[in-house]
Amino acid sequence: MEEEIRRLRMPLSEGDALSLRAGDMVLLDGEITITAGLPTHHRIVEVAEGRREAPRDLHGGSLFHLGSYSRETEGGGFEVLYMNPTTSTRFNPLMPGLIRHFGLRAVGGKGGLDAACVAALREVGGVYLSFVGGGAPLLSDAIRAVVSVDWNDLVSHYRLVTLRVEELGPLTVGIDAHGNSLYGSLSETAAARMPEIMAGLARARAEAEAEAEGSA
Amino acid sequence: MPITYDMMKRATAQLYEWSLRKVPDDTLDALRRAREVETNEVARRTLGILLRSAEMAETQDRLVCSDSGVPNYVIGIGTGVPLEGDIKRAVSDGFDELVATTNPPLLKHVTNPLTNERSYRGKEMPLVTWDLIDGVDYADITCQPKALGSGRWAAMEIFTFPTLEMIERYVMECVLKAGSQHCPPVNIGVGIGGTFDYCAKLAARATLRQYGTRNPEPILAAMEERLLAAVNATGFGPMGTGGDTTALGVHVEYAAGHGFTPVAVAFNCWINRRTRARLYGDGRLERIE
Numbered sequence: 001m002e003e004e005i006r007r008l009r010m011p012l013s014e015g016d017a018l019s020l021r022a023g024d025m026v027l028l029d030g031e032i033t034i035t036a037g038l039p040t041h042h043r044i045v046e047v048a049e050g051r052r053e054a055p056r057d058l059h060g061g062s063l064f065h066l067g068s069y070s071r072e073t074e075g076g077g078f079e080v081l082y083m084n085p086t087t088s089t090r091f092n093p094l095m096p097g098l099i100r101h102f103g104l105r106a107v108g109g110k111g112g113l114d115a116a117c118v119a120a121l122r123e124v125g126g127v128y129l130s131f132v133g134g135g136a137p138l139l140s141d142a143i144r145a146v147v148s149v150d151w152n153d154l155v156s157h158y159r160l161v162t163l164r165v166e167e168l169g170p171l172t173v174g175i176d177a178h179g180n181s182l183y184g185s186l187s188e189t190a191a192a193r194m195p196e197i198m199a200g201l202a203r204a205r206a207e208a209e210a211e212a213e214g215s216a
Numbered sequence: 217m218p219i220t221y222d223m224m225k226r227a228t229a230q231l232y233e234w235s236l237r238k239v240p241d242d243t244l245d246a247l248r249r250a251r252e253v254e255t256n257e258v259a260r261r262t263l264g265i266l267l268r269s270a271e272m273a274e275t276q277d278r279l280v281c282s283d284s285g286v287p288n289y290v291i292g293i294g295t296g297v298p299l300e301g302d303i304k305r306a307v308s309d310g311f312d313e314l315v316a317t318t319n320p321p322l323l324k325h326v327t328n329p330l331t332n333e334r335s336y337r338g339k340e341m342p343l344v345t346w347d348l349i350d351g352v353d354y355a356d357i358t359c360q361p362k363a364l365g366s367g368r369w370a371a372m373e374i375f376t377f378p379t380l381e382m383i384e385r386y387v388m389e390c391v392l393k394a395g396s397q398h399c400p401p402v403n404i405g406v407g408i409g410g411t412f413d414y415c416a417k418l419a420a421r422a423t424l425r426q427y428g429t430r431n432p433e434p435i436l437a438a439m440e441e442r443l444l445a446a447v448n449a450t451g452f453g454p455m456g457t458g459g460d461t462t463a464l465g466v467h468v469e470y471a472a473g474h475g476f477t478p479v480a481v482a483f484n485c486w487i488n489r490r491t492r493a494r495l496y497g498d499g500r501l502e503r504i505e
Binding site (some may be wrong): 201 | 278
């Protein structure tokens with residue numbers, strides 16, 4: 001039988017963040033903040049540098065690389081029709097600064113972040129959570145309420161959106177707060193296996209050639 | 217009876233809508249088989265989540281991925297069917313109409329590469345590869361929306377008189393570079409030969425092949441099989457968080473060339489978006505996948 005997946009309350013407490021290990025699977029309940037936009041990240045950097053007013057306080061919270069379709073409702077509020085992760089690595093240059101400045105306990109998206117981000121997460125006690133790409137129906141069903149939609153001058157997926165979610169996931173801890181990164185270790189393992197993999201290809205080529213000669 | 221502007225407009229828009237909701241059956245089968253043999257527990261669970269997402273999208277008429285990509289078509293016109301009206305314009309008009317009417321609405325992904333501004337329209341959109349098919353009385357239409365997630369990892373290099381070993385090493389270098397990031401398990405298309413532009417088309421065409429098919433050329437059939445094993449030995453796994461299933465298939469296509477031999481590598485994410493149908497002159501749209 002499959003093990004029960006652990007549920008975590010957002011914003012993540014320091015204790016919960018530190019208790020996670022790379023490879024754990026989790027479900028989230030509570031408030032999360034998302035965006036899929038590079039221009040949005042530039043604005044958050046401006047907030048960190050005191051050059052722009054923050055639409056909401058990000059300190060100690062989460063920032064996930066998820067794009068969403070939001071639109072205004074008749075009552076003047078917002079609804080979010082669907083959401084899904086985007087590739088995190090394109091935010092690599094900006095994330096260490098944001099993780100440190102805001103003390104982000106949880107970041108995430110898909111594909112992971114680089115070694116500089118792993119170091120920053122370790123420093124502040126934060127984790128990176130991997131969302132499944134192409135998981136829009138599943139992930140969107142976890143939305144319980146739209147808390148805020150900011151920077152509406154941007155295209156929908158670039159807006160800064162805060163949601164209340166229930167049982168969001170399952171998500172995989174890709175990078176933990178102790179310096180362990182599945183992405184880093186898998187890349188290293190794959191690179192280390194390359195000589196063996198190439199040797200395997202050479203053997204298979206020789207077999208295929210021998211077979212072709214045999215049948216000729 | 218001719219294929220008309222209206223028929224082509226409706227058909228191409230319809231295929232786009234389908235492709236966003238339905239993971240192809242060969243892909244679902246390959247994902248299920250992978251889940252049975254996967255030895256990594258997180259990977260097995262991840263494959264289960266992907267399958268659940270695909271099922272929800274199909275049965276609840278929802279988008280599998282929020283990134284609907286850019287409209288990308290391969291259209292082969294049968295030489296046995298006449299055409300009537302502006303068939304090329306029909307494809308772009310069809311996309312405009314789809315954007316205005318589809319539910320849920322799509323995000324703006326068409327990007328002006330000079331300004332990075334995003335909208336629903338752009339130069340040369342939709343992207344269409346036109347072809348002719350001798351002796352048939354229909355248009356064979358494939359819609360393959362492409363997005364950044366897997367699209368950005370495609371690569372090409374031009375070799376001179378490469379050995380098979382050099383070609384395979386290059387494919388593996390591309391796989392290592394993409395690593396965890398292209399929403400694996402992926403469909404890998406490899407093009408060998410032709411010219412710079414032709415080779416890229418070959419790789420794209422290879423990503424349209426169904427899982428389980430092999431190139432009829434024995435040298436390539438064997439290459440496809442050993443490359444798949446090699447890619448899965450890397451260990452990146454589903455969604456790149458580790459496991460035995462990094463690719464569900466490697467498909468290689470080739471064309472004769474001139475000693476300078478381009479090798480192109482393209483990836484489709486696990487959804488493997490692809491819808492195909494035949495459009496006949498009497499207006500019938502026969503869905504193939």
